[in-house]
Amino acid sequence: MARVVVRFFAWLREEIGVSEIVLDGLGSLADLLSGIRKSLGSRSGAIFEDDGSLRNNVIIAINNRIVSSEGSFEKISLRDGDIIDIMPLGSGG
Amino acid sequence: MRVRVGNELSEIGKILEELKKSSENVGAITIFVGVVRRESRGRNVNKLIYEAHKDLAEKFLGEIASYVKNKYGLIDVILEHRIGELSVGEETMIVGIASKHRAEGISALEETIERIKMGVPIWKKEVAEEGEFWIKDEYPSRLQILINGKEARIENKENIFNSLINLLEGTLRTSPEKIRIRISITTYD
Numbered sequence: 001m002a003r004v005v006v007r008f009f010a011w012l013r014e015e016i017g018v019s020e021i022v023l024d025g026l027g028s029l030a031d032l033l034s035g036i037r038k039s040l041g042s043r044s045g046a047i048f049e050d051d052g053s054l055r056n057n058v059i060i061a062i063n064n065r066i067v068s069s070e071g072s073f074e075k076i077s078l079r080d081g082d083i084i085d086i087m088p089l090g091s092g093g
Numbered sequence: 094m095r096v097r098v099g100n101e102l103s104e105i106g107k108i109l110e111e112l113k114k115s116s117e118n119v120g121a122i123t124i125f126v127g128v129v130r131r132e133s134r135g136r137n138v139n140k141l142i143y144e145a146h147k148d149l150a151e152k153f154l155g156e157i158a159s160y161v162k163n164k165y166g167l168i169d170v171i172l173e174h175r176i177g178e179l180s181v182g183e184e185t186m187i188v189g190i191a192s193k194h195r196a197e198g199i200s201a202l203e204e205t206i207e208r209i210k211m212g213v214p215i216w217k218k219e220v221a222e223e224g225e226f227w228i229k230d231e232y233p234s235r236l237q238i239l240i241n242g243k244e245a246r247i248e249n250k251e252n253i254f255n256s257l258i259n260l261l262e263g264t265l266r267t268s269p270e271k272i273r274i275r276i277s278i279t280t281y282d
Contacts, residue, residue, distance in 0.1 A: 010144055010216035011227040057229070059214070064148050087146055091228040092174055092215030093127055093186060093206065 001025045002078040006036060009087035012058070015046035029060070029067065029076040032084060047086060061085040094162060096154035096172040098147050098215070102187050108171055112191040115169035119191045123198035125206055127185035136221040141185070143176040146214040150174070153213045157205060165201040167192045172205070174215055 003024035013019050023035045037044045037052065047058055054060070060067045062084055067076060078084075097103075103111075105124065112122050129141050158170040171189035179185060188205050192198035209215075219226045261274075 009146055009214070010218075011229065014227075061146070061149060064152065066149075085146060085149070087214055088216065088229065090150075090211065090213045090215050091217055092143065092145070092150075092213050093210035093217075 001027060002080045002082060004032065004078055004080075004082040004084055006032070006084045006086060009085065012046050012086060012088055016040055016043045026078050028074050029062070029078060029084075030073040032078060033073065036086075057089045059087050059089065061087070094155075094158050094170050096151055096158055098145050098150045098154065098174050098176060100175065100177050102173050102175055102184050103171075105187070108173075108187060108189045112169055112171065112189050115191050118193055119168055120193045121191070121195040121198045123190045123192065123195070123202045125186075125188040125202055127187075129179050129181050129183050129185060131181050133219055133221070134226075136219065136223045136226070138181060138219050138221045140178055140180045140220045142178050142218040142220060143174075143185070144216050144218070145174070145176045147176070149214045154209070157208045157212070160208075161190075161201045161205050164204075165192065165197040167197065167201055170201075170205070172209070174209070174213075176215070 001024065003022065004026060005020055005022055007020045008016050008018065021036070021039060023032060023039065026032050026035060033048075033054070034052075037048055040047075047055060049055055062076070062078075062082055064083075064085075067073070105126065108124065109122055113119055129138065131138055154172045154174070158172050161167065162170050167190055169189075169191040171187070174186040175184070186209065188202055188209070190198045190201050190205070192201070217228050219228060
């Protein structure tokens with residue numbers, strides 16, 4: 001079971017109120033997202049829809065690699081020390 | 094070809110020289126410089142605060158540079174984007190393109206800018222007299238609506254549908270007998 005760091009960016013960080021959290025006892029990315037919902041409670045609405053699915057303007061990266069398919073989250077295993085970044089779509093320029 | 098996300102931008106003159114030196118076949122240098130402006134979405138902006146996921150942003154900028162270089166047959170591409178607090182009048186980003194001819198350079202420049210605005214994990218917050226606002230939705234600027242052959246201005250890009258309805262209502266009041274609408278949206282895939 002993995003212990004990972006989850007980092008939040010831009011307005012997600014401000015709406016959630018923390019820049020990062022550490023979660024452990026995780027097997028998959030789906031486990032992690034479930035853990036984040038529990039950990040953040042009502043503040044998780046910035047990331048998740050009411051049915052628990054990821055909002056479509058939210059991006060996830062594991063160790064700087066974007067994870068694109070929500071359907072495969074259960075198949076994505078986490079390892080100790082992984083860094084998971086949760087961020088909104090960009091608005092640079 | 095190089096990209097950078099950081100607190101400073103290179104001087105334009107240096108980028109120009111760098112691009113010119115990339116090949117003796119360079120026949121056109123096309124450069125875009127983004128600047129913080131005072132008025133935005135009806136607000137009086139004092140400064141912008143840019144934040145980035147630096148590693149990912151540079152990775153994505155590199156992918157954009159490679160993509161447009163191959164697509165348009167460019168000679169060289171330089172992309173730089175600033176982060177941190179930027180006041181009105183300060184430069185936000187530079188897109189520099191070296192090409193054999195102007196046509197491919199100009200086309201590539203526009204697509205590069207749109208891709209940077211939409212697809213790179215860089216975020217901006219407006220600090221205005223009216224408060225602080227994260228900019229959450231950037232739409233492609235190549236949305237064009239023609240009503241009776243005349244280009245209609247989209248006042249509120251954050252709610253295109255309502256803008257369109259307002260435009261139609263206005264046109265119905267002034268010339269209700271015949272309305273011809275043409276909508277074109279340029280996408281880059």
